[in-house]
Each structure stands twice: as structure tokens, then as C-alpha cells.
Amino acid sequence: MKNTLSKTISGIIEISRGMFTILKHLFRKPITLEYPEQRPDLSQRFKGRLALRVKEDGSDRCSGCGSCVKVCPCGDLIQITKEKDENGKFIVKDFVVDMGRCIFCGNCTEVCPSKGLVMTNEFELADYSRESLIYDKKRLLLSAEESKKYDESN
Ligand code: SF4
Numbered sequence: 001m002k003n004t005l006s007k008t009i010s011g012i013i014e015i016s017r018g019m020f021t022i023l024k025h026l027f028r029k030p031i032t033l034e035y036p037e038q039r040p041d042l043s044q045r046f047k048g049r050l051a052l053r054v055k056e057d058g059s060d061r062c063s064g065c066g067s068c069v070k071v072c073p074c075g076d077l078i079q080i081t082k083e084k085d086e087n088g089k090f091i092v093k094d095f096v097v098d099m100g101r102c103i104f105c106g107n108c109t110e111v112c113p114s115k116g117l118v119m120t121n122e123f124e125l126a127d128y129s130r131e132s133l134i135y136d137k138k139r140l141l142l143s144a145e146e147s148k149k150y151d152e153s154n
């Protein structure tokens with residue numbers, strides 16, 4: 001009898017605790033979002049898809065130094081093709097990143113001496129084939145206006 005009574009009392013206490021927790025959260029602002037209609041506020045340092053910044057005049061920031069290639073822990077994920085322009089200066093002809101293999105560590109952006117390579121806040125990268133996750137220079141390039149947004153974060 002004593003055992004049954006103590007079990008009943010502890011049951012009531014547990015239920016009350018549960019109800020109290022529910023009540024506590026009932027009037028709080030929800031932390032979930034109705035995605036994709038509602039978009040999350042991402043931090044400026046969010047590590048999303050890689051992109052190449054340009055200077056104000058629209059010319060490449062990337063000099064093709066290759067530092068990003070060397071620090072990438074995923075091997076040959078970044079590939080840079082260079083060629084000489086009419087003045088004999090090396091220019092970056094193509095810059096290819098296989099985003100399907102990228103682990104978003106950010107090493108490549110941290111070592112970039114020209115602040116030309118950045119991680120954007122673009123996170124919706126799902127696609128139907130591995131090939132379409134390979135971004136060439138044309139796809140990676142930001143406009144001069146978009147490039148400005150990353151002035152302070154990098
Ligand atoms: S973010 Fe990391 S894994 Fe991705 S390309 Fe840069 S260095 Fe390589």
C-alpha cells in the first residue's frame with residue numbers, strides 16, 4: 001500500500017514536471033523556420049559555396065599563385081589553368097572547383113593572398129549529378145558589386 005502511494009506521488013510529480021516544461025515553451029517564439037519561404041539569417045562567416053571575387057574594375061583578384069591548391073586537404077579538388085596574355089603576364093584562364101568533394105573547411109580562402117577566393121552564404125547546392133557540382137571560373141565569378149560584400153568578412 002505504502003509502495004503504491006509513493007509510486008502514485010512520484011508519478012504525479014513527473015507529470016507535473018512534464019506539463020510545466022510544455023507550458024514554459026508554449027509562449028516562446030518558435031526557433032524553427034518555414035523553409036524555403038522563410039530564410040535563415042546566416043553569419044557573415046558562414047562557409048557556403050566557394051566563389052571568386054573580382055576587383056572594382058571587374059578584373060580578376062586571383063593571380064593563380066596556387067596556395068589554395070596546396071592547402072586543400074582533398075587533393076586535386078581545385079584546378080587552375082594559366083596562360084600568358086599579350087604582355088607576357090600570367091593570367092588565370094580557368095579555375096575549377098569540384099564542390100561535390102569539398103568539405104567546406106575554408107583553408108583555401110584563408111591562405112588566399114589576394115582575398116580573391118571566398119566562401120559565400122549559398123548552401124543550396126543539391127543537384128542531380130556529380131558533374132554539375134564541378135564549378136568552372138565562369139560559374140565561380142562574382143560581379144564587382146557582389147565581391148564588395150566580402151570586403152570585411154575576409
Ligand atoms: S574549402 Fe577546404 S576542402 Fe573545400 S576547396 Fe577549400 S580547402 Fe579544399
Ligand code: SF4
Nearest residue numbers: 062063065066068112
Ligand atoms: S590562393 Fe587565391 S590568388 Fe592564389 S590561386 Fe588560390 S584563389 Fe588564386
